């Protein structure tokens with residue numbers, strides 16, 4: 001089977017690119033990875049994986065002979081017909097997606113009647129059409145284009161590649177769509193074969209819906225706090241309804257990461273740019289911003305003024321099992337606390353190097369126990385397993401105050417209270 005698998009190229013070796021490359025290498029494909037960042041390519045050639053993603057380094061090592069890394073496009077174009085595009089599309093100041101990296105890839109493509117760009121990066125609806133137009137205008141009409149959006153979650157990205165809920169392939173009906181379908185066939189996932197624009201919209205709509213689900217349960221949690229209901233029970237009761245489902249009903253201190261904040265605002269703007277006011281998403285974004293700040297009000301309720309008070313943040317990454325700090329709630333929280341005069345100490349088992357690049361004035365600790373030393377209050381920001389297992393009696397020996405704010409509802413309130421703390425979760 002291995003020899004029948006066709007070689008592919010992956011342009012961009014970030015989270016999406018590397019996981020896609022490793023996943024296809026596992027399936028037996030030769031994978032030609034290209035990145036403009038020479039230091040990244042050198043690291044990958046040495047066997048160093050520049051991002052933290054469980055199992056990724058192991059997978060790359062195990063399939064090393066099928067993975068080729070280069071800063072040049074030529075080997076990729078020589079060996080592969082299908083060129084997966086996995087470059088960054090970060091938000092611009094206007095909230096639209098910055099497509100400069102995508103355009104750079106398009107511009108670098110030669111005239112060809114046997115290559116296709118396969119778009120993995122999340123792009124606005126209409127991007128495929130404008131790339132098609134650019135190819136046509138430059139006499140490169142033979143270049144094919146497929147939209148194949150990525151749905152992987154950081155922290156479980158390889159598992160998501162191996163067992164996708166669905167594979168979406170949007171194309172114009174030529175050879176390339178069929179070739180992409182064949183590539184994914186061994187995974188046995190449900191296939192959504194559609195046009196390019198619909199494929200682009202599926203990705204944005206799915207992320208916007210999931211973000212809406214989170215903002216919805218966060219608002220339910222806030223109402224639970226006012227009414228005395230327990231949102232954990234409420235979410236369980238809601239989630240057993242098949243039409244609702246039990247996933248993405250965990251309230252917290254807001255969603256972050258490289259996708260949800262960017263994609264929700266990109267979809268809102270996309271709608272706005274074409275004259276439609278997407279009211280619901282405006283609320284989803286606002287609820288999320290307020291949710292990050294509610295922790296400050298909870299601390300003030302117990303401590304009064306925060307001036308000169310030491311607050312310990314446990315966890316900084318936007319969720320557990322990642323070193324990704326993009327749009328992490330901790331960034332807003334730490335800045336707000338410092339603006340109110342608090343001293344912030346923080347510990348994250350993995351994300352500290354990334355956090356240091358983005359946070360000012362925060363005292364970074366080498367362990368949870370060091371971070372909480374002398375703190376008036378402890379805030380759990382990220383649900384890392386080691387915080388779930390904390391010995392609260394031991395914590396009580398170290399802290400100056402008796403307040404625990406559990407921003408993820410991840411620790412046992414009973415154990416925290418037994419150690420003499422006031423426990424505040426989200427909506428319980």
Ligand code: UDX
Pocket residue numbers: 150151152153154155207210214247248249250251252253254255256257258259260318319
């Ligand atoms: C997300 C999508 O799930 C994925 O399909 C897409 O490809 C990229 O964006 P990711 O950003 O890796 O993936 O993280 P995800 O696990 O979806 O969590 C996003 C944010 O929502 C995190 O900040 C998380 O803490 C928060 N979240 C998630 C909640 O607050 N409550 C939940 O119930 C679920």
